[in-house]
Amino acid sequence: MLALTATPDYGRDAATNVYPMPGRPHRDAPIEADPFSAAMPSVYAPREDLFLEGDDATHMCEVIEGVICAYRLLPDGHRHVVSFYFPGDLIGYCCSGCQSFSAQALTRVRVRRIPRSAISQMIETRPGFARRLLELASGELMMTREHLLCLAAKSAEARLAAFLLALSRRNADAGTDPKQVFLPMTRLDIGDYLGLTIETVSRTLSKFKRSGIIALPRTTSVLIRDEAALCDIAQS
Amino acid sequence: MLALTATPDYGRDAATNVYPMPGRPHRDAPIEADPFSAAMPSVYAPREDLFLEGDDATHMCEVIEGVICAYRLLPDGHRHVVSFYFPGDLIGYCCSGCQSFSAQALTRVRVRRIPRSAISQMIETRPGFARRLLELASGELMMTREHLLCLAAKSAEARLAAFLLALSRRNADAGTDPKQVFLPMTRLDIGDYLGLTIETVSRTLSKFKRSGIIALPRTTSVLIRDEAALCDIAQS
DNA sequence: CGGCAACTTGAAGGAAATCAACGTTAGTGG
DNA sequence: CCACTAACGTTGATTTCCTTCAAGTTGCCG
Numbered sequence: 001m002l003a004l005t006a007t008p009d010y011g012r013d014a015a016t017n018v019y020p021m022p023g024r025p026h027r028d029a030p031i032e033a034d035p036f037s038a039a040m041p042s043v044y045a046p047r048e049d050l051f052l053e054g055d056d057a058t059h060m061c062e063v064i065e066g067v068i069c070a071y072r073l074l075p076d077g078h079r080h081v082v083s084f085y086f087p088g089d090l091i092g093y094c095c096s097g098c099q100s101f102s103a104q105a106l107t108r109v110r111v112r113r114i115p116r117s118a119i120s121q122m123i124e125t126r127p128g129f130a131r132r133l134l135e136l137a138s139g140e141l142m143m144t145r146e147h148l149l150c151l152a153a154k155s156a157e158a159r160l161a162a163f164l165l166a167l168s169r170r171n172a173d174a175g176t177d178p179k180q181v182f183l184p185m186t187r188l189d190i191g192d193y194l195g196l197t198i199e200t201v202s203r204t205l206s207k208f209k210r211s212g213i214i215a216l217p218r219t220t221s222v223l224i225r226d227e228a229a230l231c232d233i234a235q236s
Numbered sequence: 237m238l239a240l241t242a243t244p245d246y247g248r249d250a251a252t253n254v255y256p257m258p259g260r261p262h263r264d265a266p267i268e269a270d271p272f273s274a275a276m277p278s279v280y281a282p283r284e285d286l287f288l289e290g291d292d293a294t295h296m297c298e299v300i301e302g303v304i305c306a307y308r309l310l311p312d313g314h315r316h317v318v319s320f321y322f323p324g325d326l327i328g329y330c331c332s333g334c335q336s337f338s339a340q341a342l343t344r345v346r347v348r349r350i351p352r353s354a355i356s357q358m359i360e361t362r363p364g365f366a367r368r369l370l371e372l373a374s375g376e377l378m379m380t381r382e383h384l385l386c387l388a389a390k391s392a393e394a395r396l397a398a399f400l401l402a403l404s405r406r407n408a409d410a411g412t413d414p415k416q417v418f419l420p421m422t423r424l425d426i427g428d429y430l431g432l433t434i435e436t437v438s439r440t441l442s443k444f445k446r447s448g449i450i451a452l453p454r455t456t457s458v459l460i461r462d463e464a465a466l467c468d469i470a471q472s
Numbered sequence: 473c474g475g476c477a478a479c480t481t482g483a484a485g486g487a488a489a490t491c492a493a494c495g496t497t498a499g500t501g502g
Numbered sequence: 503c504c505a506c507t508a509a510c511g512t513t514g515a516t517t518t519c520c521t522t523c524a525a526g527t528t529g530c531c532g
Contacts, residue, residue: 072385076472080385094374100381123367130366131359137373138330144377145336148384149308149316152431156488187511195388197489202512219497219511236312392520423479433521438480455479455529473532480527487520495512502505 042113044105052102059113061091066109067184070101071192081193083144084185086170093119093133106184151195154236159194160204161234164214168224181222278349280341288338295349297327302345303420306337307428317429319380320421322406329355329369342420387431390472395430396440397470400450404460417458 042064044050050061053072068085082101085091091103091111122129150162164181172178183190187198194201205222208214213230215223224230278300280286286297289308304321318337321327327339327347358365386398400417408414419426423434430437441458444450449466451459460466 074385074389074472078389078472080388082381094370094377096374096378100378123370124363127360127363127366130363130370134330134359134366134370134373137370137377138332141330141373141377141380142332142336144380144384145318148380148387149310151384151387152316153310153314186509198511199490199513200488203488206512236310236314422477434479435481435522436520438478439520442480475532476530478527478529480525482525483523485520485522487518489519490517491515493512493514495510497510498508500505500507502503 042111044109044111046105046107048105048109050103050105050109050111051099053099055099057092057097057099057116059115060093060119061103061111061113063087063089063091064110064112066105066107068109068111069104069106069185069189071104072101079192081189083147084189084193090136093136106189154234156194156196156200156204157207157233158236159196160190160201160208161230163190163194164222164224165227165230165234167222168227179224179227181224183220183222278347280345280347282341282343284341284345286339286341286345286347287335289335291335293328293333293335293352295351296329296355297339297347297349299323299325299327300346300348302341302343304345304347305340305342305421305425307340308337315428317425319383320425320429326372329372342425390470392430392432392436392440393443393469394472395432396426396437396444397466399426399430400458400460401463401466401470403458404463415460415463417460419456419458 044066050068051057063085065087068089068091070082070085070091072080072082074080084106085103092099094100119133123133150159154162167181167183168178171181185193187201190196191198191201196204205214205216208230209216211229213224213226213233215225217223280302286304287293299321301323304325304327306318306321306327308316308318310316320342321339328335330336355369359369386395390398403417403419404414407417421429423437426432427434427437432440441450441452444466445452447465449460449462449469451461453459
């Protein structure tokens with residue numbers, strides 16, 4: 001594939017990109033590395049960084065509790081949000097030696113850290129483990145492609161609708177109410193994720209609200225009133 | 237990560253995404269599956285499909301010669317170009333059982349097909365092989381993220397500039413002239429890849445030409461006259 | 473040479489960004 | 503508990519960039 005790096009090397013990159021809702025039961029069997037649950041610090045306060053782009057990737061993280069925002073700062077000063085990670089998601093299982101993005105806690109976050117050396121060893125000794133990592137990477141690639149497609153072709157309304165539906169679906173997977181979506185991220189986070197400005201995010205949500213498609217009981221939560229309409233809009 | 241599928245299931249997805257230039261020497265050691273080079277048809281004419289989205293993914297492909305365009309057709313009738321694949325690139329090494337996009341030859345194409353069963357077997361028996369696949373997936377994820385970032389934040393000019401530079405860099409990697417970029421794809425292919433219309437692609441190339449940054453000796457090739465300017469524009 | 477597909481160019485329209493206020497919420501300290 | 507403040511969110515007016523629509527033009531293949 002074509003590496004669309006502007007300058008020869010401003011953008012090294014690669015890692016993970018998952019995204020479930022708090023309390024997700026994650027039907028995938030827990031990654032089989034429990035013996036390694038390490039002694040590294042594992043609780044973070046809101047807006048605290050877990051690591052920065054370029055840091056040595058010495059560990060993988062499994063999100064236990066809370067929501068994490070993965071982002072990159074661009075040379076022009078803009079910020080791009082790569083992904084949001086929820087409980088059950090894994091960060092940093094890919095191969096490159098250093099982090100390809102920064103990670104910030106959006107809420108209080110607890111993670112379990114798994115040393116990379118342990119990962120390497122398990123790849124060597126357990127073929128099933130390697131296969132599982134490959135599936136994870138594959139799934140992440142799939143979702144990144146979906147996101148790409150969304151940004152390449154869709155209107156602001158379609159992007160927001162798809163975003164809300166994705167969060168709703170995550171709730172459903174986690175067994176919580178899919179109509180009641182919690183937004184731990186700010187409008188800026190959402191905008192930087194969807195390639196929109198905060199004004200457009202806000203305006204579009206207001207528009208959905210006026211149409212009766214959603215309600216906004218608080219700024220940090222959305223009630224989906226008409227899922228079908230949201231699906232239609234998300235189609236493009 | 238958040239799956240931005242509009243409706244619960246319109247977009248299953250996942251596979252690969254590579255992109256070198258014809259004749260690329262690919263410094264990565266050839267994937268170690270030569271014993272399996274199979275007896276399946278391996279030459280395709282321009283605009284012939286290698287496979288369609290949803291087909292059983294029974295084989296991986298290594299591009300030997302020519303350029304392949306990976307694309308998806310959207311429910312609204314639009315087309316999204318996922319990636320371009322060049323000699324040395326691998327397609328379909330990810331885990332899902334079916335193709336997540338269609339693949340079409342842009343030029344005369346030769347591929348080597350490797351049965352998935354052989355891949356599976358090698359994952360079980362050779363840890364190094366699994367690690368290598370993981371690296372491939374990781375690299376592909378990295379490049380998809382770069383592309384995503386490009387579409388999320390950049391202007392038409394920046395996207396085109398980044399695209400041309402990426403092709404140029406590929407030439408450099410392949411040992412051919414990085415100033416002389418061959419465009420085997422049409423303006424429509426480029427537009428569908430960069431999330432732009434053919435008119436915008438054409439206009440933007442014309443503008444670069446008027447500024448003296450590039451020359452267009454034919455519609456299918458670009459001469460880069462001022463790489464530094466192109467880099468500046470690509471920055472955003 | 474003719475015909476068709478790809479490409480280019482121009483003019484008009486629209487969607488989102490930008491610029492600018494204003495409202496709301498939450499957190500702090502009196 | 504309340505007042506103050508700062509960050510976050512909303513809304514409106516204007517501008518910009520890209521799309522859309524509509525002709526041309528080029529270039530390739532019969």
